[in-house]
Amino acid sequence: MQTAEISRRYIDYFAERGHTVVPSASLVSDDPTLLFTVAGMVPFVPYLTGVVPAPYPRAVDVQKCIRTNDIEEVGKTARHGTFFQMLGNWSFGDYFKEGAITYAWELLTRSEADGGLGFDERDLWVTVYETDDEAAELWQKLIGLPAERIQRLGKADNYWHTGQPGPGGPSSEIFFDRGPKYGRDGGPAVDDSRFIEIWNLVFMQELLSEVRSKVDFDVAGPLPKKNIDTGMGLERVAFIKQGVENMYEIDQVRPVLDRAAELSGRRYGAEHEDDVRMRIIADHVRSSLMLMSDGVTPSNEGRGYILRRLLRRSIRAMRLLGVEGPSFHELFAASRDAMKSAYPEVATDYAHLEQLALGEEDTFLRTLASGTSILDVAVTKTKEQGSAELAGDTAFLLHDTYGFPIELTLEMADEAGLRVDRGEFDRLMKDQRDRAKADAKSKKRVLADLSVYADYRAKGETIFTGYTELQTESSVLGLLVDGRPVQRATAGQTAEVILAETALYAESGGQAPDRGRIVGDGFELEVLDVQRPVKGLISHTVRVVRGEVGVGETATSLVDEDYRRGATQAHSGTHLVHAALRQVLGPNAHQSGSFNKAGYLRLDFGWNSALSSETRTEIEEIANSAIRDNLEVVTRELPLDEAKALGAMALFGEKYGDVVRVVDIGGPWSRELCAGTHVRTSAEVGMINLIGESSVGATNRRVESLVGIEAFRQFAAERALVGELTSSLKTRPEQLVDRVGELVANLKAAEKKIQAYEAKALNERVPALAATAVRTGEVLLVAEHVGGLGSGDELRALALSVRTQLGDAASVVALTAEVGGKPLAIVATSPAARESGANAGALAKRMAGVLGGGGGGKPDLAQGGGTDVTAIPAALAAVRDELGR
Template sequence: MKTAEIAQRYLTYFEKQGHTIVPSASLVTDDPALLFTVAGMVPFIPYLSGDVPAPYKRAADNQKCIRTNDIEEVGKTPRHGTFFQMLGNWSFGDYFKEGAIRYAWELLTTPEADGGLGFDPKDLWVTVYEEDDEARDLWLRLTDLPDERIQRLGKDTNYWSTGLPGPAGPCSEIFFDRGPAYGIDGGPATDDDRYVEIWNLVFMQYEITDVKSKYDFTIVGELPAKNIDTGMGLERIAFLKQGVDNMYETDQVRPVLDKAVELSGRTYGADHEDDVRFRVIADHVRSSLMLLSDGVTPSNEGRGYILRRLMRRAIRAMRLLGVDGPTFADLFAASRDAMKDAYPIVGEEYDRLSAYALAEEATFLRTLAAGSEILDESVAQTKAAGGAELSGSQAFLLHDTYGFPIDLTLEIAEEAGISVDRAAFDTLMQEQRARAKADARSRKRQLADTSVYRDFRAQGETVFTGYTDLETESRILGILVDGHPAQRATAGQIAEVILAETALYAESGGQVADKGVIVGPGFELDVLDVQKPVPGLISHTVEVASGEVGVGQPATTVVDVANRRAARQAHSATHLVHAALRDTLGKGATQAGSLNRAGYMRFDFAWGQALSDATKSEIEEIAGNAVRDNLEVTTRVLPLAEAKELGAMALFGEKYGDTVRMVDIGGPWSRELCAGTHVSSSAEIGLISLVGESSVGASTRRVEALVGQNAFRELAAERAIVSQLTSSLKAPRDELPARIAELQANLKAAEKKIAQFEAKALGDRAPQLAETATRVGSQLLVAQSIGTAGSGDDLRTLAVQVRDRFGSEAAVVALAAEVNGRPVVIVATNDAARAAGAKAGVLAKAAAAALGGGGGGRDDVAQGGGADVAAIPAALQAVTAGLAAG
């Protein structure tokens, strides 16, 4: 049974049981505590918690998920995958334990010919929470499971909570017995790979507080509406129904594994380590493709870092399989073909998605080459110093700064005959992880408890009137002070105010929040921010400028008209620039993020190279022509499917319901789904002036523009500068570039002459410096500060000149100077000194330590530096002491 067929059977069954079929949410979640949708329940959290009324009593879905906390287990077990799909059925205050158990058992055990999944009841086991007698009795009554195949387990496995105050409850899990070939008898309690969990039924019936840990909390009481949250792992069902040993060999994953086998020339099933690598590649390539399809792009932080890590682990695995060159073109194409039927976007947008993957692969292959050079140098220095172990800090630097994998460091070091201080490396890694976890915990603690908005949201959605009105009369539904409900707020206090209606735009879709005021009888509130803390609810963060505001009072929201006008201009300008980019570069230049505020727009788009000046001018001209042509701007609210049929573009990071708002500028020329505020005709935008273009990732560029009055002011400022230059340089405007180029050439020539004079002056000091030599043991030493030097190269040249004056007599020269405000020491040794054991690199490192910095180099010439110029005498003394000790 194919994976897609399993999903369809599941959804068809629950649709027949009266469930609303809900499409999968994006892998990129709105939950600020999470980077990704890590579980099937994430999109339903507002309904499960009661913060937002559920739009249906019962639902079912097939939800895309990404989870990387067990990434090291990928490929080693039959079921660990970073991308996976969760089949879920949900009840929001409707059916409870009995219904959930009946539905699960019926679907699992109904024969395939009758639309079920065809599991033999004798192969199924069940676990329940040890204190949940009700669930155990229901399993016995509703199914033919014998008592011995229903096991009681504790909170660590069979009790669900988020780890935060809110809903919680016991759960019951269904397991499939793979048979004695896979492990010992004894049921799921044996915690063996023989018993595979295929379905988890969460009975969300309690509200908890005083949460000290996931298992230590206080139950306040039962929830007013009990919910059902169930999940069945699609990949787990697939590998069981397809008769393979693990999820990596199912129909949606195996094609990538087979392509890796083909590219490497190795055999799957012949070597355990190679098999793990093949499975890692298959999993990570599919996960990367799905993340790309939901708008995530490689970067060094957040979601982009996770994607980059997945890609680089796949590249590394291919390297360990003996393939050093690029492979993503083949691997990603194989994943596309396996996934496009279930997720058409990976086929429709493949050219754009694969561009990111190929660019990331090329970048990392260059990183591996550069890292290998750095590592080779570190290994050489270690061996030259007589060491047999590369420091853990050096290995960590390669990993953390250059993205160089530790296993590759170990491999190369071993080939060179030295080891790596793995214990020190692991300590540094643990410290980094601890910092990351602390940051995550801190972020989680700082999150507002959204349950405070539950009662407000239960009264209905906040009505936004700002598309047509700049003032709206309403009433105060609620006030929050320091995150807690309050009846009133007084002058000087910061508070959140919830209204039934508002004309103030809440930040979303790249457009920042409106500015304005809220006024009422005896009070005035300055609006600091406007947000949507839960879907459908708008909250205004305000400072009470005067008076006292209370719950239930009438209030009028008043938009700052000038700021709104400029924000509308910027947002509409963003649409014009997007259309101009696609006209100029092609359909591949799709949005990857935006920011619009009064007078300014920033637009990120998929593109792999810098734009030429000519291209930027063309984009600016196309957008400007659209302004000149006074194109009509229209908005329509219509079904999502109809908007897509009309060619409307969905913007990066936005979530859309069944009904959407479509913004047209000039008809289909610019047609996007957008909830922002816009001008009524393009001429209202005014001037659009591109002021910046830069890279923000391997395949993402950013353009910035000033809009309207801000653009005029910028051009006026530039005109004033040009006027000053024409006056100062006594040249017409058209001749300014040539005149400035001439001045630059003259300045460069003058600087070159000055450098030559300074170098000659330094060189003239060589005889005098040589005369300061003192004897240290069998060698002569010159250890002097020369004051200041133009560059480290000048100081190096002088040190070599002084050294060469000693001929065949053993001599060491250490010269120090202040270069650009920082201390620099150069140590030079001749052949005789080195034969006597003097090493410039060792002595320079000793000097640098005294300067509070670092240093080293070859045995003949080396350099050290630091931050403390006053420590130069101590640095020279360190050289003297080092030479005497050697």
């Protein structure tokens, strides 16, 4: 049974039983504590916790998920994958244990001919929470399952909660027995390789007051409404129903594995390590494709870093299979073809997705080449020092700074006959993870924080009037101080204000929040921020400037008109620049992110090379021509499918509801889905002044622009600067570039003359310095301070010249100078001196220690420095003492 067929049967079964079919949410989670949608329940948390009223009593969905905490297990087990799909049926205060158990068992065991999944009842086991007698009894009496196939497990296995105070409850899991070939008999409590969990039923029935760990929490009492949260792993059911060994061999994944085998010339099933690598590639390529289809782009932070890691692990695995050149063109095409029937967007957006993948592959292959060069140097140095172990900090540097995987470092070091100090590498990695966790913890906004909004959200959605009004009278629904509800807030306090209606725009869609005030009888509040903490609710962070505000009082939201005007100019300007980009570069220049506020916009777009100055000018001219043409700006609310049929552009990675707001500028010239605030005609934007273009990744560029009055001010400032320069240089504006070029050429010529003079002056000092050489131990030693110099290169050249002047004698030249107010030492040794045991690196290190710094280098030439200029005589004396022993 194909994966898509399993999904269809699941959806049809529950839809026929009154469940609303809900489309999958994005892999990019709305939960601020999560990078990704890590479980099927994540999109439903607001309903399960009661923060947002559920729009339906029961639902069914197939939810895309990404989970990378077990990434090292991918390819090694039958069930670990980074991308997976959860089939879920949900009840929000409707049916409970009896309904959930009945539905699950009936769908699993009903024959395929009757629309079921056709599992044999004899192959199924269940687990229940150790004290959940009700569930155990239902499995026996309602389903007829023998008591010996019902196992009771503890909190670690069969109790669910969010990890924060809030809802929780026991769970019951259904397992499939794969047979004696896969392990010991005795049920899931004995062997979780033979007995595979396929369905988890969570009975959300308790309110937890304190949660200290997975197994340590306090139950405050029962939930007012009992909910059902269930999930069946689509990939797990698929590999069982398709009669294959693991999830990597199902129809949606196997084509990538097979293509990797073909490209590498290896046979899947022939060698365990190769099999693991092929599974990693198959999993990671599919996960990367799905992440990019939801708007994630490779980067060094957050979600982008996870995507980059998946892509680079895929490249590494291909390399270990012997494929050192590009392979993503073939692998991603195979994944697209396998996934497009379930997710058509991977085919629709494939040109852009492939561009991202190929750009990252090209960048990392070049990174591997440079990392190999660095590693080669480190290997040579390690061998020269007589060591058989590559330093752990070198391996960490390669991994952390250059993105060079530790597995490749281990492999290549082994080929060179070296081992790696893995203990030191692991310690440095742990330190880095601990720092990252501490940083994430400091920024984390826990789920429990959102529960304070439940009562306000239950009163309905906040009405936003700001599209047509700049002030709106409403009432104060709630006040929060330090995250806790209060009845009043007084002068000097910072608080959150929840209004029934507001004219103030909450930050979203790349547009910064409005500035403004909230006023009422006897109080004035300065608006510091406007956000949507939960879906449908707007919260205003304010400073109480005057008086005292209380819950239930009348309040008027007032938008700062100047700021709103600038914000609408910038947001409409973003649409103009996007349209101009696509007109010049083509449809692949797809917006991947934006930010705009009064007077400023930035726009990220898919592109893999810098824009020429001519291209930037063309884009700027097209955008400003649209402003000049005074195009009409029209906004409409339409069903999503109708909007797309009209050609409205859905921005890559954005999330949209069933009804969307369409913004047209000049009709179809620019037509995008957008909930931001906009001007009425394009002329109101005023002016676009592109001030920057830069890279934000291998496949993404960023343009920045000033808008409106800020754009004019920038031009005015540049005009004033040109005026000052033309006046100072006594030339006309059109001759300014030539005049500056002439001055630069003269300056360079003067610098060359100065350098020649300084070099001559240094050379004239060589004989006198050589004449100071005295026999010290077995060598002739020149140990002198030469005063102040302009650079370390001058001191180095002087030391080498003195060494040459001394000829074939066993000589050591140790010179010091002040460079930039700090002491610098250079040591040069002749071949004969090195044969007698003199080592420039050791001597420079000794001098640097006296100077209060560090140093070292090769045996023939080395340098050191410090901070204590007064210690220069002592440093020179240290060299004399060392060589005179």
